[in-house]
Amino acid sequence: MSNTxxxxxxxxESSGPFTDPEYTPEFGKDELSKAKIxxxxxxxxxxxxxxxxxxxxxxxxxxxxxDTIELSNLNRQFLFRESDVGKSKxxxxxxxxxxxxxxxxxxxxxxxxxxxxxxFYRRFTLIICGLDNIEARSWINKMVVDIALHHEELxxxxxxxxxxxxxxxxxxxxxxxxxxxxxxxxxxxxTTYPLCTLASTPRLPEHCIEWAHQxxxxxxxxxxxxxxxxxxxxxxxxxxxxxxARQFGIDGVTKSKTLGVVKNIIPAIASTNAxxxxxxxxxxFKFVTSCNPNxxxxxxxxxxxxxxxxSDEYHKVPGCPVCGNTVEEITVRDDITVKDFARYIxxxxxxxxxxxxxxxxxxxxxxxNMKNGERRLRDEVAFEREGSNxxxxxxxxxxxxxxxQVRLDITLEQ
Amino acid sequence: xxxxxxxxxxxxxxxLWSPSxxxxxxxxxxxxxxxxxxxxxxxxxxxxxxxxxxxxxxxxRKVTPNDLASSFFLSDSSSDHTRAGRLxxxxxALNPDVEILVEQRSLSQLLFIPSYWSEFxxxxxxxxxxxxxxxxxxxxxxxxxxxxxxxxxxxxxxxTLRIKYREQEIVETHDNNTEDLxxxxxxxxxxxxxxxxxxxxxxxxxxxxxxxxxILTKVYQRLHKRTGKRPTPSAVRxxxxxxxxxxxxxxxxxxASNRAILVLKDSREIPESLxxxxxxxxxxxxxxxxxxxxxxxxxxxxxxxxxxLPLSGVLPDMESDxxxxxxxxxxxxxxxxxxxxxxxxxxxDQYGGTVSDSYLTTFVKNCKFMRVHRGSRESxxxxxxxxxxxxxxxxxxxxxxxxVGFLALKxxxxxxxxLPSVSDCSELRATAISLLCHYQSVRxxxxxxxxxxxxxxxxxxxELHNICALIGGIAGxxxxxxxxxxxxxxxxxxxxxxxxxxxxxWRI
Numbered sequence: 001m002s003n004t005x006x007x008x009x010x011x012x013e014s015s016g017p018f019t020d021p022e023y024t025p026e027f028g029k030d031e032l033s034k035a036k037i038x039x040x041x042x043x044x045x046x047x048x049x050x051x052x053x054x055x056x057x058x059x060x061x062x063x064x065x066x067d068t069i070e071l072s073n074l075n076r077q078f079l080f081r082e083s084d085v086g087k088s089k090x091x092x093x094x095x096x097x098x099x100x101x102x103x104x105x106x107x108x109x110x111x112x113x114x115x116x117x118x119x120f121y122r123r124f125t126l127i128i129c130g131l132d133n134i135e136a137r138s139w140i141n142k143m144v145v146d147i148a149l150h151h152e153e154l155x156x157x158x159x160x161x162x163x164x165x166x167x168x169x170x171x172x173x174x175x176x177x178x179x180x181x182x183x184x185x186x187x188x189x190x191t192t193y194p195l196c197t198l199a200s201t202p203r204l205p206e207h208c209i210e211w212a213h214q215x216x217x218x219x220x221x222x223x224x225x226x227x228x229x230x231x232x233x234x235x236x237x238x239x240x241x242x243x244x245a246r247q248f249g250i251d252g253v254t255k256s257k258t259l260g261v262v263k264n265i266i267p268a269i270a271s272t273n274a275x276x277x278x279x280x281x282x283x284x285f286k287f288v289t290s291c292n293p294n295x296x297x298x299x300x301x302x303x304x305x306x307x308x309x310x311s312d313e314y315h316k317v318p319g320c321p322v323c324g325n326t327v328e329e330i331t332v333r334d335d336i337t338v339k340d341f342a343r344y345i346x347x348x349x350x351x352x353x354x355x356x357x358x359x360x361x362x363x364x365x366x367x368x369n370m371k372n373g374e375r376r377l378r379d380e381v382a383f384e385r386e387g388s389n390x391x392x393x394x395x396x397x398x399x400x401x402x403x404x405q406v407r408l409d410i411t412l413e414q
Numbered sequence: 415x416x417x418x419x420x421x422x423x424x425x426x427x428x429x430l431w432s433p434s435x436x437x438x439x440x441x442x443x444x445x446x447x448x449x450x451x452x453x454x455x456x457x458x459x460x461x462x463x464x465x466x467x468x469x470x471x472x473x474x475r476k477v478t479p480n481d482l483a484s485s486f487f488l489s490d491s492s493s494d495h496t497r498a499g500r501l502x503x504x505x506x507a508l509n510p511d512v513e514i515l516v517e518q519r520s521l522s523q524l525l526f527i528p529s530y531w532s533e534f535x536x537x538x539x540x541x542x543x544x545x546x547x548x549x550x551x552x553x554x555x556x557x558x559x560x561x562x563x564x565x566x567x568x569x570x571x572x573x574t575l576r577i578k579y580r581e582q583e584i585v586e587t588h589d590n591n592t593e594d595l596x597x598x599x600x601x602x603x604x605x606x607x608x609x610x611x612x613x614x615x616x617x618x619x620x621x622x623x624x625x626x627x628x629i630l631t632k633v634y635q636r637l638h639k640r641t642g643k644r645p646t647p648s649a650v651r652x653x654x655x656x657x658x659x660x661x662x663x664x665x666x667x668x669x670a671s672n673r674a675i676l677v678l679k680d681s682r683e684i685p686e687s688l689x690x691x692x693x694x695x696x697x698x699x700x701x702x703x704x705x706x707x708x709x710x711x712x713x714x715x716x717x718x719x720x721x722x723l724p725l726s727g728v729l730p731d732m733e734s735d736x737x738x739x740x741x742x743x744x745x746x747x748x749x750x751x752x753x754x755x756x757x758x759x760x761x762x763d764q765y766g767g768t769v770s771d772s773y774l775t776t777f778v779k780n781c782k783f784m785r786v787h788r789g790s791r792e793s794x795x796x797x798x799x800x801x802x803x804x805x806x807x808x809x810x811x812x813x814x815x816x817x818v819g820f821l822a823l824k825x826x827x828x829x830x831x832x833l834p835s836v837s838d839c840s841e842l843r844a845t846a847i848s849l850l851c852h853y854q855s856v857r858x859x860x861x862x863x864x865x866x867x868x869x870x871x872x873x874x875x876x877e878l879h880n881i882c883a884l885i886g887g888i889a890g891x892x893x894x895x896x897x898x899x900x901x902x903x904x905x906x907x908x909x910x911x912x913x914x915x916x917x918x919x920w921r922i
Contacts (some may be wrong), residue, residue, distance in 0.1 A: 007480070007483040007484040007876035007877060007878060007879070008484075008878065008879070010483075010873070010874050010876050011570060011571075011872065011873055011874075011876070011878060013874070014836055014872055015872075016570075016868065016869045016872040017864075017865035017868045017869055018865065018869065018913050048883065051486050051883075052879060052880050052883055054486075055484060055485075055486060055879035055880075056878075056879060056880060071422065071423055072422070072423060072425045072426055073423075074423040074462075074509075075423050075424050075425075075426055075427050075462055075463055075464070076426070076427075076462055076463075078458060078462055078508050081507070100486060100489055101486070101489070164430050165430070165891070165901065169915070200735075201623070201734065201735040201736050201739075202736055203731055203732075203734060203736060203739040203740070204731050248736045248740070249736075249740050250736070250740065256425075256429075259425075260429065265425075265426065265429065266426075267426055267427065267429040267430045268426040268427070269426070269427045269430065269463060269891075269894075270458070270459045270462040270463060270887075270890065271459040271463075271887045271888070271890040271891040271894065272887065272891070273887075274455065274458070274459055274883050274884070274886060274887030274890065275883075275884050275887035275888055275891075277883070278880045278881070278883035278884035278887065279880075279884060279915060281880045281883075282571075282878075282880040282881065282884070282912050282915070283915070285880060286913075292571060292912075292913045293913060295913075295914055295915035295916075296914075299915045303888070303891045303892075303895075303901070304588060304901050304902065305587075305901070305902040306902055306903070306904045306905060306919055307575075307888055307891075307892070307904045307908050307917060307919055308917070309888075309908075309910065309915075309916065309917030310916055310917065311914060311915040311916055
């Protein structure tokens with residue numbers, strides 16, 4: 001089956017009632033055949049993403065994963081067999097999909113994402129992440145935002161994430177919509193236990209396991225690192241934890257729990273990965289071909305109670321440490337006072353007590369020592385004519401307590 | 415989780431549904447009718463987690479270009495040219511634990527053998543059956559024997575899922591709120607324990623080790639004595655701050671303040687869902703092979719007598735020392751065991767049944783959040799459109815339009831024996847109008863339905879792989895919930911809009 005015979009091509013043949021009026025089938029097909037997609041991660045989500053992209057008629061795909069295949073991957077990572085255990089995930093996955101779907105070319109990289117530089121990432125039309133950790137996502141996010149800022153090339157980033165019966169998809173256009181860092185305040189903190197609880201007042205099986213993991217193992221085996229993939233090490237860790245638990249009369253230490261705690265295992269199932277990967281690739285397909293509009297910023301799925309599947313808007317966080325270094329364009333009335341302007345900025349960007357200045361000169365602060373509050377903004381800073389409006393000659397900067405910073409490009413309107 | 419499963423290929427999922435759920439899966443038998451792309455994506459999500467057996471009924475259909483155009487699991491190059499044969503081949507390779515059979519007989523033959531269907535835990539129909547008679551016959555047979563029927567459909571950017579289940583009793587709903595501290599109604603042993611702790615006499619070290627539930631109960635009782643009313647969280651926080659604080663470092667008091675809202679929780683209150691189960695339980699004798707309904711009656715008797723449900727025995731972690739915390743854990747566990755024993759006695763005395771200890775434990779631990787779903791065989795409920803048209807949320811109406819669109823699509827298919835193309839827009843619209851008239855709900859053509867129908871025609875009858883994979887994921891998940899009888903199944907239909915990435919659910 002050649003890629004142009006796939007069902008994706010038949011949906012591109014005509015416009016639908018929701019399609020952009022400027023869409024043409026030639027445009028959709030042309031963009032699809034030109035697109036170069038990077039898939040980061042070839043695990044639970046990655047396997048699904050590679051299959052979904054290939055069957056969406058994408059033909060030029062690359063894939064990065066530094067991991068090798070483990071036995072516990074096989075309940076969901078359907079491109080791997082028991083005989084593949086120990087091999088590169090990226091390579092086995094790429095080979096499998098290219099064998100089944102003709103015409104697709106998948107280049108596999110058995111590497112860390114940090115092994116590649118900006119020029120490598122700049123080659124892609126779009127990047128999809130199917131990762132299981134925050135660090136790698138943040139790294140890729142910073143990469144695409146930096147490319148947008150320094151090379152003025154927008155590479156959309158689609159991020160999928162799952163945990164048990166839940167998952168989410170984020171569609172991020174660097175510097176235009178919220179970036180991964182902007183979402184960070186929604187990410188729950190990982191559970192940690194205070195050291196003194198572990199050392200002297202354990203109450204839960206987890207406390208006994210973490211005691212063994214963090215304190216007892218390094219004491220007994222100083223210099224020998226614990227290897228969670230070595231069954232003997234796991235057995236030793238389990239016995240240590242169990243002994244501790246018995247000593248304190250605590251129930252519930254099992255080998256399974258021990259492994260779950262020391263490896264920080266997140267439950268994972270095939271079906272959630274299928275849903276999230278498909279939603280990622282559906283957005284990629286729409287974005288590249290323009291055959292239908294994209295969803296708003298992010299989608300959330302939860303299958304614990306019935307089926308919850310909803311997408312929502314999510315706004316950029318002003319002063320975001322990664323993408324916040326852009327200028328906000330705002331328009332205000334031409335007779336606005338400095339004080340009203342400062343209050344407006346404070347509310348709009350959810351600042352606490354910002355200092356507003358330009359070219360190292362103070363314009364206004366909320367400390368009560370500025371006497372220009374009742375004066376008009378246009379009399380305090382220089383503006384120049386632009387069409388029928390006035391535009392500020394300087395970039396204004398609002399810096400909040402804690403360093404959050406918003407850069408402002410002001411236009412006055414009558 | 416059982417230690418024999420540690421590190422094996424099911425490790426990551428058994429952490430969600432425990433070995434008992436995994437056992438249900440490996441003992442299950444699934445039937446799938448129509449081996450198209452949506453079906454193969456659904457089955458993949460059942461083969462991987464390890465269901466027992468899958469039977470594919472596909473009337474010996476050959477693989478068509480249309481099938482190959484969107485499926486990953488039909489493009490096997492073997493000499494077998496039937497869809498079911500190929501699907502069985504490729505899926506078998508995913509997991510050797512699963513037995514996959516291809517049914518040689520046709521669906522119309524099998525519909526005359528009602529006993530054929532009783533071995534299945536669940537029957538999945540992908541896309542449409544050949545005609546309305548088959549649909550009705552199958553639905554009637556499965557309804558009679560209470561086997562779950564799941565209908566899954568996808569075309570272009572849209573998909574739907576419908577679950578038809580006569581009755582499902584879910585005990586293990588995995589609700590996150592099973593902690594039950596009983597701050598307002600401590601039982602005598604707990605009260606004795608609380609009274610034995612005199613906060614004023616404790617040195618700073620011991621004081622900061624008193625678990626927050628004991629602090630909150632003491633504060634609750636003091637304030638209640640003072641005012642004769644249930645205290646407010648702010649009064650509790652104020653009391654802790656002004657009368658209990660010593661050096662400001664006590665983390666147990668921080669925890670107590672942060673959780674002061676718990677004093678508002680009335681231990682006697684039960685969720686609406688449980689009230690309904692109690693009402694139903696009065697007239698339901700249940701089936702002989704499940705102790706569920708007799709246990710519901712025993713539970714109601716218990717609740718009526720004590721004004722409280724049995725204790726769940728689940729205690730959250732609290733800042734404390736080992737000794738005090740373990741002592742408290744034991745009190746909660748003993749009370750749970752005592753309540754469980756009482757339920758068992760009521761059950762045996764009044765209803766004369768037997769129940770395994772593990773079922774009883776699960777039942778008592780989860781009783782507050784149990785669910786009973788009663789389904790329907792109908793395809794549609796007329797009042798839905800009126801309700802959603804008046805609803806403020808345009809997305810809900812838009813999702814309902816997609817569901818209606820698929821009903822029209824089915825009528826079209828039964829009438830013309832093919833799926834509509836771009837030139838069929840007016841026929842599909844006509845079909846939709848007569849359908850709505852049939853349900854007597856059409857005063858106006860619903861806002862936006864026309865666009866949905868046009869988008870359906872635009873797909874020219876083809877399945878988009880991504881949408882098949884997505885709805886196949888959801889279908890797989892729902893089948894797993896049905897088989898393990900854990901978590902809460904969709905009740906009972908949904909549609910997915912792949913343009914807006916929005917799902918909508920309804921009860922029919």
